[in-house]
Amino acid sequence: MHFGVPVEENRMIDLMHRSHQLGVSTFMTADVYGQGAADEMIGKAMGSIKRDTYCLAGAVGHDFYETRRDGAKGFPRFTNPELRQPGEYRDYLFRATEKSLERCGTDYFDLLLLHNPDHIGYSSDVVWNAMRDLRDQGLTKSVGVAPGPANGFTLDLLMCFERFGELIDWAMIILNPFEPWPGSMLLDGAEKENIRLITRVVDYGGIFHGDVRPGHPFPSHDHRVYRPAGWVEAGCDKLDRIRTVADKYDLTPIQLASIWNLNQKMVRSVVPTLIQEPGDDAKPIEQKLEELASIPDIQLAEEEINFINEVGDNKGCMALKGGSPVYKGEPVADQWPLNQDLLEVARRYGIKPEEDLVCTH
16 A cells, blocks of 8 residues: 555454454455455455455445556546546446455445546436445445545535435545544535545554654655655644643544544544554554554543644645646546536535635645
8 A cells, every 4th residue: 555564465364354353343445456456355354254244345436447557646537538438437337346346255345435536426427326226236235435535625525415415325535633624624514414424544644653753764655755844743743732632531642533533523434544664663553453443432522622623723734636726727537627516515515715725835
């Protein structure tokens, strides 16, 4: 996954077995990860475990079967007009889902996510009717949407919630105490449409695991080298400021970050990245799993949540992807201009795109 140092296959399989034993029994994969390798790892690890004792979430949306990777841009979305027209969307989604299930060694997902959709994926009746058919034909028990990989897509998701909310069971968004913006702008929409939320990047690039400190030696291939200079120092300073809350409840930082997430509207699942950092003193991923498995059921006080929100406020700190008030070109895979539909969604939710969805610092 291009974070930290590589972890050998046997160790990963042991980690998944241990996770299942500890009761952290939901596993997530995406067909494009390793172009099928992540699916195959699930199949190897879970093949000896009864299927009804764990939940499996999959994700499809990048066409790596008939295309080549475009460098850092990754593989194109299956809805790219240069690849296929709407009449072919359903066949692709069924084929990609069936292939992913075969690699995972199972005949159904508990949740299937539309992975990193473009502007067509968020708004197409054809796409979401196909997702409904996948559920109705038993290939998945529920369906959802997972935007990304970067931050943004706020108005697109809210529009998607409104149009297809009766079908969408789950959505996965980026949210953590140091990145509440823009993800927190989706909470009211999810609540209105009764869509449960999975939050990712809960660890904030490893800061909340406690073993990323100033001077951390990131490997050259690590995705985090593209973050702005000084992000580690700033993140560690913020972490030191909120440790009083963690100490009050005897929590580790990742436990506090997870509980903060689970205290938000409609958030029902947290997905921190378990990163094996370099160095002899790095925390083993096995210990990180143990911390997740032992998270207590705590409701933070309102003043504690407000304090953490104040420390972590990041509004305006980055350019956002998806429908954007500053993007004026032709739509591309992860960015497009605002249209009238998105502007009306913004109005209904009291969002001012030129103020609330732009980079200011």
